[in-house]
Structures are given as C-alpha cells and as structure tokens.
Amino acid sequence: MRDGARTFLPYPIKVWMAGFVLAWEQFFPAFKWPLGLIGLFVGLSLIELPQALGEISGGWLQAGLLALFLILFLWSLRTAMRDFSWPDEDRILRRLESWSGLKHRPLSALSDAVAGGGRTENALWRAYLKRLGDVRARVRVGSPAPVAAVADPFGARVVVGLVLILGLVAGWQNPGERLRAAMLPDLSGTGPGAVSLADVWVSPPDYTGRPPILLTRPVAAADDAVEAEPETIAIPVGSRFLATVNGGEETPVLVIEDGTEAGTADKSAEGALEGRSERVAFETIAPESHQIQAPISRGTRLSVTQDGDALAAWQINVLPDLAPSVSFPEAPASSERNALVMRYEAKDDYGVTVVRARIHRLEEGAVTTDDPIEIVMPAVSGERKNIAGRSFSDLTPHPWAGQQVRITLEAEDDIGQTGASDPVDMLLPERAFTHPVARAVIEQRKRLVTEPEERIDISEILLTLAARPHHYFHDTVVFLGLKSAASRLYFKAPDAEGIEALQKLLWDVALRIEDGDVSTALRDLREIERKLQEALAGDASDEEIERLMEEMRQAIDKYLQAMAEQMMKQAQRGDQMERQQVDPNQMLRRDDLMKMLDQMKDMAKTGARDAARQMLSQLQQMMENLRMGMQQQQMSPQQQALQEMMRQLNELSQQQRELMDRTFKEGQRQRGQMPGQQSQRGQRPGQMPGQRPGQQGQQGQQPMPGQSPGDGGGEMSAEELAAELAEMQERLRKQLGEFMRKVGEGLGQIPEGFGQAEQSMRDATEALGENAPGQAVGPQGDALSQMRQGADTLNEALREMANGQGQENPNAQAGEDDDLDFDDGDPLNRRRTGYGFNDNSDVEIPAETDIQRARRIFDELRERSGDRSRPTLELDYIERLLKRF
DSSP: OBOOGGGSOSSHHHHHHHHHHHHHHHHHHHHHHHHHHHHHHHHHHHTTHHHHHHHHHTTHHHHHHHHHHHHHHHHHHHHHHHHOOOOOHHHHHHHHHHHHTOOSOHHHHHTBOOSSOOHHHHHHHHHHHHHHOOGGGGOOOOOOOOOHHHHOTTOHHHHHHHHHHHHHHHSSSSHHHHHHHHHSOOOSOSSOOOOEEEEEEEEOOGGGTOOOEEOOOOOOSSGGGGOSSOOEEEEETTEEEEEEEESOSSOOEEEEETOOOTTTTSOOGGGSOBTTEEEEEOEEEETTEEEEEEEEOSOSEEEEEETTEEEEEEEEEEEOOOOOEEEOSSOOEEOTTSOEEEEEEEEOSSOEEEEEEEEEEEETTEEOSSOOEEEEOOOOOSOOSEEEEEEEEOOTTSTTTTSEEEEEEEEEETTSOEEEOOOEEEEOOOOOOOSHHHHHHHHHHHHHHHOGGGHHHHHHHHHHHHTOGGGGTTOHHHHHHHHHHHHHHHHSOOOHHHHHHHHHHHHHHHHHHHHTTHHHHHHHHHHHHHHHHHHHHTTOOHHHHHHHHHHHHHHHHHHHHHHHHHHHHHHHTTOOOOOOOOOGGGOOOHHHHHHHHHHHHHHHHTTOHHHHHHHHHHHHHHHHHOOOGGGOOOOOHHHHHHHHHHHHHHHHHHHHHHHHHHHHHHHHHHTTOOTTOOOOTTOOTTOOTTOOTTOTTTTSOOOOTTOOTTOOOOOOOHHHHHHHHHHHHHHHHHHHHHHHHHHHHHHSSOOHHHHHHHHHHHHHHHHHHTTOHHHHHHHHHHHHHHHHHHHHHHHHHHHHHHHHTTOOOTTOSSOTTOTTOOSTTOTTOOEEOTTOOEEOTTOOOOOHHHHHHHHHHHHHHHHHHTOTTSOHHHHHHHHHHHHHO
C-alpha cells in the first residue's frame, strides 16, 4: 500500500530540482512557437523592418504585421499551455532512480507500507528494507535531456537567433525607442515623415575671433508664421551659413534676399538670381537628408524653403569688414645715433596684421619713380584691434640719406584691406662724419649715385686717400678697403649691383675711420633687437627667445667694448675731450643692462611676453640714446654751479625723506599702532628700523646729519627721541637756508618753493619739540613737495641757460622738443627733476616680487596639469592657461 511521498522526503530539494528539470524538458517543446515568435518580432523591430513597412504603406502594413504576430502568438500560447503540465511524483521518482542507477524501483518501495500485516509480514518487510540499504544517500539529480533537436528538427531556432543578434547589433544604442516605434504604427497618412530644420548655425570667419551664432528661429509651415517681428542678427561679412534639413522629397533651398555672392560653387538650376535675391540649393547627403554650407557676403534676409513652403527665416545685418586706419601720433625723428624713429598707432574692427612704412624720395617736391624703401614695423602680440609701437631704422647707409623723402604708413588686415596715413615729408637722417678722411670717402660714395660716369676720377681720389695712411691712423683694413674700391672702379664700369656693393664697402670704410668698431657693433645690436622683438610678439619657443637674449647680451658687450676702445684710442692720440661732472643717477652701467636682460628672460619664461617686449623697447631706447663721454659738451661756470646746487639739493631732500620716515614710525609707535614691532628706543638717530648699531652705511645708506656710523648709545625715552628728531629737523632747515642763499646769489632770486619748504620745516621742528611726531609728518611731506617745485625752477633755469648759449642741456640728453620723448636725459629713461627725484610711474615693468610670484604660479599650474585625477573641466582650463602663457 502506498502511503504518499511524505514518508520519503529526507532530501526534498532533490525532488524539486528533478521536477524543474522535467518541467524544462517539457517547456521548450511546448512553448517553442510562442518563444520563436517573440524573438523574431524583437529582432525585426530592432532592425526597423516594421517601421520601414509602415513608412511605405502609411502604417497599414506595419499594423497588419503586428496583428499577424499577435494572432499567431496567442494561438501558439494557448496550445503550449494545454500541452504543458508539471511532472507528477511517479515521474520524478522514476527519473531520480534512472539518474542514480537504482534497480527495482527502490524509491517507490521506500514509500510503501504493509497493509494489515501481522508479526511475520512486518518482520519480512523490515528485512527487505534492510537489504535495500540506505538508497537515499545514493540519489542524485542529473542534467536535462537535449530536446531542442527533437522539437526543432529543421533548425528554425537558428534563423530566429540570427535575426535577434542582427537587431541587437543595429539597435543597441536605442533599443527601447525602436521597439516602441515598431509597436505603435502611425496610421495618419501614407506620405513621408515630418520635415525638420536642424543644426542651423552661422560661423563667422576665424580671423574675427567671434563665436558661431546659433539661429534659433522656430520651424514654420508658412512664411507669415516666421515674419512675426524677427530679431535682426548681426553677421560678419564672409560668414558661412550651415544647416541640415531632414525629411521631404524636394531639395531645400536657401534664399538670400537683397543679393549675395555666396554659394557660387553650389548653385543648381534653382540657384539663378531672381531680382534682388539668390537661391542656393542644399546638398543631398542621404535619402530625405540635406545640408548646406554657404558663405554670406551681403543680404538682409535669409530663409529656407522646401516644396514652396518656408521652413524658417531670419532678418540679418551683414557687417562689413572695415579697412584699417593708421597714423603718426608724432612726426618721425632722428635718434641720438641718427636712426629713423617712427611711432605709429593703428586700429581695425577685427585686427591689424602688419604695419609698414613706405619711404619715397622727393625731387623738387614731387615723388620720384625710384622704388620706395619699405620698413615693416615691429609686430605686436595680444589684442590687435588697437595697437601702437615704435621702430628704430638705421637708414644712414642708404643713398637717400640726407635727402628729402615722403613717409607714409600702411596697415593691413586679415583679408588684405589696407589703410594709409597722411604722408609726412622730412629729411632722411644722415650720419655726420667729423673725420676729414671719412667725409671725403662719403662724398665720393655719393658721387657714385649722382655721377656714375666719373668713376675714373672717383677711383683716383680714393687712391689718393689710401696713399696717406697717417691720416687714418695707419689702419690696414681701411687701406685695403679704399684700394679695393678704387681698383674695381678703375678697371670696369660697375652695373647697378656693383654700385650697390661699392656703396656698402665705402660706407663700412668711413664708419671704421670715424668710429672704429662702434658703428658695426651698433648695427649688429639693432639687428638682434629686431629679431628678439619679433620672437616675443610671435609664437617663438622659450629656447629660441633664450638664444636670442644670449646673442643680445654678447652684442651689448661687443658694443660697449667698442666704445671703450675708441675712447682709449682717442686718449692715446691726445684728443682733447672736455669732461663734465656726471650725476651718478645718470650713469649707465653694464650691470643695469644685464639686469634688464635677466628680468626680460624671467618675464618670457613666466608668459609675460608683453611686459618683456616693453622692457626691450626701453632697452632699445637706452642704447639709441646712449652717448659716449667724449661727446659731452663742456658746461659754463654758471651751469656747473647750478649743477652742484642740484646735487646738494638731492642730498638734502634724501635726508629730509629719511627723517620723515623716522618721524612717521615714531608717531605710529607712540599711538601703539605697530604691534609686533620692536621698540625704537635706543635706536640711534640715522639708524634704520631693524638695524643694529654700527650698520649704517653697510646697505648704501648715509648717516643722518650730526651722526657718525657706529655710534653707540643707551636707551632713549620718547621725549628724548623726539627732541633728537627736532634737532635734526632744525639742522636740515638751516642747511636749506644756506642753500637758498647760494641760489639767490646765483640766480638773483630765490624760487618760491624753497621759502615755503623752509617754513614747513620750521613747523615740523615745533611739532617735534612738543613731542608730537604724528603732527610733524604733514609739514615734512609738504617740505619735500615744495623742494620739488623749487627744483623744477632750477632745472628750467639750467635749460634756459643752455639754450641761450646754443648748447644742449647737459643734464637732459633729450629735451622737451625731442621726438624721442626721453624726459630729462636719464639713459635709463627714468623721469628726473634736476636734483634726483626719480619717478618710474610710466615704466610698466613688473617688480622682482611680481616675477617670482608669476613663476610660482606657473610652476603650480604645470604641477596640477600632471595630476590626471583632477576634474576634466579643471584640467582643460589649466591647459588653456599654459598654452596662453
């Protein structure tokens, strides 16, 4: 008798697993048709076959296909559900016995029980079970039997699998959208899909620097729908219109009203001009997909039409590219070394690419037919809409030197448009030679241009000059140059190229006679300056700039050495040179030049190339304005007296400035506004804050009046220190009074500023005497300002005295009327009054701390750029900064 499966469930999990295996073996044969239909529909949907049928038939074929799949799926699902049933216990036990290799159905026997048996029957049943042993431990679950081949003998499942794989490959990016489109047929019509105008841009030319313009006018089906007060869009001339149209059978057309020169390469039969409009056809890149790229040169309205309907329209305003303008802010002039100095200012709506100067020779007020001299102005970097610059050009070797010329500036923009300045007439700078032999050589050089037929006579004169070596210091190079030029002229008439070569040779000979190697060194220096200026303005590498700076360093050394050698030679020849006292603040030392070069190198490395270019321009000014001591003119006794007064005033003002600093700090200390600062008590008068006794003068500082370096002393109270400062202020006031007496004797009158300064010093003394240093600072500052006003009067008197004697102000190498705009003659181009006040406010050069800070920032940027863990947005920003600087 069977008592049910409950008596045999020591391992129920195996029974359930065996049941699932038998169910799976029955599931595939039963559900093969529903599963096949689902896989086939998904694959066809992903490759968009239903959608294609819908587009062809207006959605009806797609709907019919969906209905067919649905009917077949429901019928096959009904059949499958009828054929499928969960396996019963007997089948499960028989399959377990088969997998486990058990004979005589022991699992069934273990589930049985004796019905109505007695003692003997029960004993026999227990003996039977004992003989069977524990078969439950040997029960195992096997794998399903392969039924796919039996259920699908023709391999239809392979076709379904291939279609599904193709669909997944084609539609893996948007499978959901494709399935939704396949299951929702559009039965609204049988025509093509809706037309869409997308990706509408206007891209300005690259040189304008303007970003692309997105045209956001809405798509419309009628022209009047897009004419509702459209906004006018400003478009630079030469911009390109880019658009894409999807849908529609006819080719779209871009209509440019009011005429245009665009699209000449893309015109079709529809692209003929109609009145004041032009039609440019789109390019078909795929079925029902069209695009266009057409330049816009002029017009007032753009519209895109298809099948006679306007898809969109825009009102435009084509901005013309104006020609650049250029002018002379001041007339061209000659530098100290007879170089032609030209300042220029140019502007353009988008940017100036090049500025050049054209020089024509004048003859009786009219321009000759000779080829002009063309000089390209130094390039600039950064913003090019408004630029200004200056060039130094040595044209003294040119045959036109000393002749009347007409100079015109010309600026050019990116598309080749040019603008010209008003012409300026002037005498081209000419080198004035003082040596008689050099003047004779230059005279014969000029005759080569004006009297080329007199070559024999010119040759004989050059031979005569060469035969007198004692007149040109027995210089072998000069002798060979004169001899070579004379021989070439005597034996053969030179052509134009030969005359040019002879002119260059004679010019070099004359320069050597006059200056030795100075002029040659200056010419090389100017060439290096030009190359470095262009490199800083362009995209030159740091290595190239560093190489040019090293060459410039060598050229400066060569130039200074040539000047020194020439002075020594003149001294050895016994040339009489009048010397004058030179203000140390005006001396130009090699260390100053080398320090400027080092700063320029640091600026270039940290990306501050504009500042480096500005410093190079100032260095160029200094070298052009540099004068040798032998060329200084002697001052009159009155001028020397005034110069000495100005030196004394410089010292007096420096002492007053130091005293004002001491007074201010003492006032701050008394008010307790300088926390953390050491007490000034015990500090000797004239000792700078933080300086130990005996250190005055170690840093180039002079002791205060009445002081001697190294004086010691004990601590002083605030009253004692104020009394000491008052004594020093009174001493300075008396020195100013003595100075005023000397000025009155020299000029016959005392400038008003000095009298006011003396009164301000008196007020400061009284305030210090009352132990009120804070109230003394104001009068001390007034005294400095009033001394500056008096110094201006003295400087003007010295200038007038020099002009009255027909001399140049020896304290101002370039005066107010100098076209180079050097203020009061400091070779370093520092603003000066007559007594040594320096004002560098017009020199926009970064301080050393700024350069170091910039270098630290630059190093930090480079370090962060190597950290790839930073956000992409930050790394992109750092890369742009590094490329820019």
